[in-house]
Amino acid sequence: MILNVEKLSVTFRSKGGVVYALKNVCFSLNEGEVLGVAGESGSGKSTIANALVGLAPWEPGGVYNLFGERVKKKKKKSFAIVRKKIQMAFQDPYSSLNPRSTVLEIITTPLIARGISKNEAIAKAKKMLDLVGLSNADANKFPHAFSGGQRQRIGLARALVLEPKILICDEITSALDLSVQAQILHLLNDLRKELNLSLIFISHDIAVMEIISDRIMHLKNGASSAEQE
Amino acid sequence: MNSEKAPLLSVRNLSVAFSDLRVTDNVSFDIFNGEIFTLMGESGCGKSVSAMAIPGLLPYPSGRIVNGSVLFEGKNLLELSSKNIEQIRGKRIGCVFQEPMQALNPVVSIGTQLLEAVRFLPKDQRKQRINELLAKSGFKDPERILKSYPHEMSGGMLQRIVICIALAPRPSLIIADEPTTAIDANLQTAIMDLLKSLCSEEKIAILLITHNAALAANYANRIAVMYAGQIVECGNTNEILNTPKHPYTKALLNVVPTKGKSLNDLKPIPGSVPNPKDFDNGCRFRFRCELAKEECEYDPQC
Numbered sequence: 452m453i454l455n456v457e458k459l460s461v462t463f464r465s466k467g468g469v470v471y472a473l474k475n476v477c478f479s480l481n482e483g484e485v486l487g488v489a490g491e492s493g494s495g496k497s498t499i500a501n502a503l504v505g506l507a508p509w510e511p512g513g514v515y516n517l518f519g520e521r522v523k524k525k526k527k528k529s530f531a532i533v534r535k536k537i538q539m540a541f542q543d544p545y546s547s548l549n550p551r552s553t554v555l556e557i558i559t560t561p562l563i564a565r566g567i568s569k570n571e572a573i574a575k576a577k578k579m580l581d582l583v584g585l586s587n588a589d590a591n592k593f594p595h596a597f598s599g600g601q602r603q604r605i606g607l608a609r610a611l612v613l614e615p616k617i618l619i620c621d622e623i624t625s626a627l628d629l630s631v632q633a634q635i636l637h638l639l640n641d642l643r644k645e646l647n648l649s650l651i652f653i654s655h656d657i658a659v660m661e662i663i664s665d666r667i668m669h670l671k672n673g674a675s676s677a678e679q680e
Numbered sequence: 681m682n683s684e685k686a687p688l689l690s691v692r693n694l695s696v697a698f699s700d701l702r703v704t705d706n707v708s709f710d711i712f713n714g715e716i717f718t719l720m721g722e723s724g725c726g727k728s729v730s731a732m733a734i735p736g737l738l739p740y741p742s743g744r745i746v747n748g749s750v751l752f753e754g755k756n757l758l759e760l761s762s763k764n765i766e767q768i769r770g771k772r773i774g775c776v777f778q779e780p781m782q783a784l785n786p787v788v789s790i791g792t793q794l795l796e797a798v799r800f801l802p803k804d805q806r807k808q809r810i811n812e813l814l815a816k817s818g819f820k821d822p823e824r825i826l827k828s829y830p831h832e833m834s835g836g837m838l839q840r841i842v843i844c845i846a847l848a849p850r851p852s853l854i855i856a857d858e859p860t861t862a863i864d865a866n867l868q869t870a871i872m873d874l875l876k877s878l879c880s881e882e883k884i885a886i887l888l889i890t891h892n893a894a895l896a897a898n899y900a901n902r903i904a905v906m907y908a909g910q911i912v913e914c915g916n917t918n919e920i921l922n923t924p925k926h927p928y929t930k931a932l933l934n935v936v937p938t939k940g941k942s943l944n945d946l947k948p949i950p951g952s953v954p955n956p957k958d959f960d961n962g963c964r965f966r967f968r969c970e971l972a973k974e975e976c977e978y979d980p981q982c
Binding site (some may be wrong): 598599600628629630631632634636637659661 | 722723724834835864865866867891892893931932934935936937938939940941942943946947948949950952
């Protein structure tokens with residue numbers, strides 16, 4: 452087991468008082484596994500993703516173990532360590548890439564932020580572009596020059612260039628045509644084998660989820676209601 | 681469908697260009713009263729452009745119709761002045777778009793927007809028509825709905841409102857452009873079922889635009905498959921699904937994720953739809969087709 456979460460609760464304050472976005476959700480992820488997280492809009496799927504990388508505040512009492520180590524959720528620094536292991540790819544390929552950066556800049560930025568030299572970062576980025584099925588000629592283009600599926604490949608390259616162990620895919624195929632969705636699902640499966648990744652695959656589409664996942668967790672109103680193989 | 685009857689809508693050799701670039705090529709199809717006709721294909725094949733040209737909704741001034749005719753209820757819509765087409769658009773032809781949030785005015789209450797939609801009806805029928813549609817769409821508290829604003833409602837609820845607006849003036853045709861793509865998978869069936877039942881009750885035909893072969897399979901009477909600006913195959917839903925002739929149709933059927941399928945059953949179509957500037961006279965699918973032969977370059981075989 453590489454990731455284990457117990458009693459994860461996240462609350463938001465609204466006019467009507469405290470709202471539980473997640474309440475006592477427990478789950479785990481094994482090495483090399485694809486865990487599907489299913490549920491309707493508003494069931495808390497994306498909040499799980501955000502909580503795992505420290506973008507949503509945990510309520511006291513939750514337990515978060517990553518590769519055998521307890522994550523101290525109160526310290527912001529501890530999530531910096533988490534993000535070396537976990538990266539995320541997002542739903543909307545049109546809004547998750549900076550329109551004013553070239554593809555190469557988009558993919559090298561996280562590496563340079565990690566203190567990797569520019570030349571090394573460019574070499575890694577180009578290798579990653581090749582891996583997600585884009586050409587070297589694409590590196591100097593801007594996001595608007597690409598189709599939705601290609602942008603999603605750029606988003607995957609940006610997440611994977613940091614060599615995470617776990618990739619969270621938050622509705623990455625929901626904005627795509629079915630023909631492109633099939634391409635991305637195959638790509639994801641190839642990348643998973645090639646890079647020895649474990650995946651948390653969030654989607655509202657059960658059919659897609661059953662195709663890609665080893666195990667599925669269903670969420671309803673912020674609580675996990677069932678797990679199935 | 682009884683093909684001896686005159687069609688409700690008859691599109692003939694419709695070609696649309698943006699600036700000087702032709703994006704669709706001699707598109708022809710008929711829609712009969714009360715049927716669900718689907719244009720199916722990937723993004724960028726010209727489905728929406730062909731459909732939006734019908735009620736004169738092409739972007740102005742870049743989009744223009746190069747040739748063709750659109751006969752609807754006996755009139756050639758392409759020859760109508762912009763004033764006269766307003767008597768058709770919204771009144772005889774309703775539209776349901778992909779993004780309900782963008783289709784509605786965010787600063788106008790739902791009630792006012794519905795009232796605007798029934799302005800073609802006699803005064804004494806307006807309120808009744810709105811209540812009737814809201815009730816059929818499953819809204820339990822219509823008074824509250826009429827007072828609310830779009831941001832207070834979910835995507836599924838908004839799409840139902842958009843459907844009510846489209847149907848309110850009792851049109852004879854609804855153009856539904858990817859009506860469920862922006863909506864949760866588990867609500868998609870509910871929205872499509874609602875659209876279908878409301879339309880069949882009032883014998884309204886639907887022009888459904890989708891990239892999803894499963895959606896077309898479940899709802900369409902007839903399907904036209906579009907690729908790179910051309911209709912490559914057209915027929916009854918059963919024919920298209922069971923004996924698809926064009927390789928592109930087969931490819932589209934192979935990317936539908938359904939229960940019990942494995943990743944290997946899902947066969948992605950390599951590459952993407954060509955850019956309109958690369959359109960030629962050969963088979964436009966040949967670059968992505970596993971059956972492509974040399975002849976396909978100048979003579980489309982399928």
